[in-house]
Amino acid sequence: MIYRRNEPYRYVFDNPIYTAYHITKINDQTVQSSKGEGYIIDISSGGVKLETALDIPLxxxxxxxxxxxxGSKELVAKAVFLWKKKHVNVFRYGLRITTEAWDINVKDIVKEYKMTQKADSLS
Structure with missing residues (x-):
């Protein structure tokens, strides 16, 4: 398994972000799985760390x-699994983003996240 933790910018969320996902391919064969749910623990320009109860064989x-x-931004992406770690009663996965149009500015997402967290703490 590959652990790639040396990207130039990685942000760990204080409150992990809910995500819904489904498996779209297994070994280049198109599939349509049922919806899975989890949380994004951190984000970088190349990937995310996903936490979910589902044990996905890699x-x-x-x-x-x-x-x-x-905040007000809905983001969608495709990714492939790179690694898996068991963590308490869940699994954590490293995902590499494969979406060509992932021209995402992680710093903008973090700024939006911080503004949302600040607004939530004031209400």
Whole structure:
């Protein structure tokens, strides 16, 4: 399993962000799984760390489609699993974003997240 923790910018969310996902490919074969749910623990320009109760075997190449919302921005992406770690009663996965149009500015997402957290703490 590959652990890639040396990206130039990675942000760990204080309150993980809910995400819904489904598996779209297994070894280049298109599939349509039922919806899975989890939380995004951190984000970088190249990927995310996903936490979910689902134990996904990684002996095959698995691609997922996932969505999440930060403030008023809904983001969608495709990603492939790179690694898996058991964490208490859940699993954590490193995902590499494969969406070509992922021209996401992680710093903008973090700024939106911080503004949302600040607004929530004031209400």
């Amino acid at each position: 002996h095959k190449t698995i691609e997922i489609f996932f969505t999440f919302t930060v």
